[in-house]
Amino acid sequence: MSKRKHLKIGLFGFGTVGSALFELINTIRPEGVEIKRICVRNLAKARNVNAEFTDNPDDIFNDPEINIIVELIDDANASYSLITRALRQGLTAVSGNKKMLAEHLPDLIALQRETGGTLLYDASACGSIPVIRNLEEYYDNDLLISVKGILNGSSNYILTKIFKEHMPYDRALKLAQEAGFAESNPSLDVDGWDALSKLVIIAVHAFGLYVEPARIFTFGISRLSDADIRFANEKERRIKLVGHVEKLPDGRLCMAVLPQLLTTEKYIYGVDDEFNGVVIKGLCYDKQFMFGRGAGGFPTGSAILSDITASQYDYRYEYKKIQSENIPEFTNNVAFRIYYRYCDPADLNLINFDSISEKYTSDSYSYVVGITTLAELHRVAAQLRKRNVFLAAYPKT
Ligand SMILES: NC(=O)c1ccc[n+]([C@@H]2O[C@H](COP(=O)([O-])OP(=O)(O)OC[C@H]3O[C@@H](n4cnc5c(N)ncnc54)[C@H](OP(=O)(O)O)[C@@H]3O)[C@@H](O)[C@H]2O)c1
Known part of the structure; x- marks a missing residue:
């Protein structure tokens, strides 16, 4: 029966x-x-x-x-x-x-x-993509190192249209909305809030750690400009909006949602359109990759x-x-190499950099590449969102 x-x-x-x-x-x-x-x-x-x-x-x-x-x-x-x-x-x-x-x-x-x-x-x-049930049932907390991915279909669709079809941002956003991928309020998608919510849920099921969304640095793609696209193309990288939760060598967990300049070798480099891709990294199995449609009715x-x-x-x-008794602690004290583009020279001083390795200045915009921390970015997050600036994680590889 x-x-x-x-x-x-x-x-x-x-x-x-x-x-x-x-x-x-x-x-x-x-x-x-x-x-x-x-x-x-x-x-x-x-x-x-x-x-x-x-x-x-x-x-x-x-x-x-x-x-x-x-x-x-x-x-x-x-x-x-x-x-x-x-x-x-x-x-x-x-x-x-x-x-x-x-x-x-x-x-x-x-x-x-x-x-x-x-x-x-x-x-x-x-x-x-059955991410939650898999993390909940299958992946042992001690072996898991990180979960990273493209968690928002709508912003990924927009970035794909921009990078592969050279479409202007506004037109790409409109197409995403017409296709039913975008939330009723587009800021939820393009400013990273939707990916942030997913990341919070994922961290609970991956590591048993709940972190209030407000403690997590979140920055989206709504300020992406032609200069940023040009920078990515010159470096043979693509910009994707990435959410990640990662165990650091001291056992603590860092989390963030921000654009990332990805090299071609990354699994998520080729995740296009409204698709989502999640890379699960662990101690014994290196990386596993889940890929599928992340949005749409x-x-x-x-x-x-x-x-x-x-x-x-x-x-x-x-x-x-x-x-579990061994839930990792959350921290924002982790160094990040970032690309930071600004138009008003005063905006360079918004972020304290530990070091700057590359600098470009022109009449219309400037950028730096430098090392800062997630804690520093989180400290100035609200100001960054109000300014005509763009930033992206720019890992060495
Ligand atoms: N769209 C996606 O791809 C996607 C993907 C994953 C998760 N989600 C989640 O799924 C949920 C629905 O998304 P959606 O895209 O289907 O939204 P949607 O197209 O905007 O539809 C929302 C529906 O909710 C109804 N509604 C709003 N407030 C209500 C209330 N207080 N009581 C009863 N009904 C109410 C609306 O009624 P009316 O028709 O009368 O206005 C409408 O039918 C959201 O939480 C979204 O985050 C969406």
């Missing part, structure tokens, strides 16, 4: 991912999975599907037949109330909302323990569906690493 539970879903959100999930379930008809009711923000919108819609969450939470909540809305605060309400009712919840998860994971882990409810969120980091919907069907067999994250 099958132990598979019959699931009646209360779905929140019918945008890019919610509508793709609906179509996916109606096309492949997974055994024992049905969508009972859908809650949206605006009932007046035409949906052109045969389904029961509401704009009142109570219609879902008070329906005794609904035994799983799938939350695919674009509002992190509302998402948190829905997920905590579901867990308090002892329901299984599935979410794709990385911003909400990155801000509230410790509370949500505690709430799952307290209520016995289950929360799954594999789609929240890297869309269709159907790829993300497929990861959501995989969480739904896993819950039919009572799958839950065990959070073994976060309960």
Whole structure:
């Protein structure tokens, strides 16, 4: 006899991912999975599907037949109330909302323990790539050295259009939005916030360490200029927005999201368009590489569906690493070689460099290559974001 539970879903959100999930379930008809009711923000919108819609969450939470909540809305605060309400009712919840998860994971882990409810969120980091479940189940904390990757499909799509097709930034962003890769608020993608949220979630499952997003240096691609593209091309490198969490020789962990000037040898150099790529480095196996579609309705919907069907067999994250006694400490005290481009000469003084190895000055812009620390970059992060400057990690190899 099958132990598979019959699931009646209360779905929140019918945008890019919610509508793709609906179509996916109606096309492949997974055994024992049905969508009972859908809650949206605006009932007046035409949906052109045969389904029961509401704009009142109570219609879902008070329906005794609904035994799983799938939350695919674009509002992190509302998402948190829905997920905590579901867990308090002892329901299984599935979410794709990385911003909400990155801000509230410790509370949500505690709430799952307290209520016995289950929360799954594999789609929240890297869309269709099963990064979270793999890190949670397979990679032993002691052997793991780093997890690095292209975690945001939309900014990667934009960078690909810029570097391979020489498209202007604004046009590339518009195309990403039209294709459904971009978040409703593009700053989440291009300024690195979306990748930051994913990195926070990844670090919990990779190393058992939760770090508040505000402690992590984050810088995006929205200030990328022709000068920066020219610099990358001259050095035969490509700029990618990279999130990384890495164990240092002293056992502490550093984390950051920032553009990186990559050499052709790097696995993620060739990760193009809306694809994501994650490189997992460990003591005995050197590097492993996971690659796939990180955004878009159907790829993300497929990861959501995989969480739904896993819950039919009572799958839950065990959070073994976060309960370990040897959770590494977080630090920003790590040296970084960076390329830093600025237009106003005063902006050179924003960052204290330990040393500068290359300097270029012209009437319209200048740059330096130098060594500084993540702590120093984090100290001036808010100012950097307001200025017409761009920076990228520029590792020797
Ligand atoms: N798009 C992707 O590629 C992708 C990838 C991974 C994860 N995600 C995550 O998946 C979630 C959904 O993304 P999306 O791209 O599908 O968003 P979207 O296209 O903007 O759709 C958002 C949906 O949420 C509904 N909504 C907003 N607030 C609501 C509320 N308080 N109650 C009920 N419904 C509400 C909206 O209703 P109306 O239709 O009435 O406006 C809309 O249907 C987000 O957390 C996002 O970060 C997206």
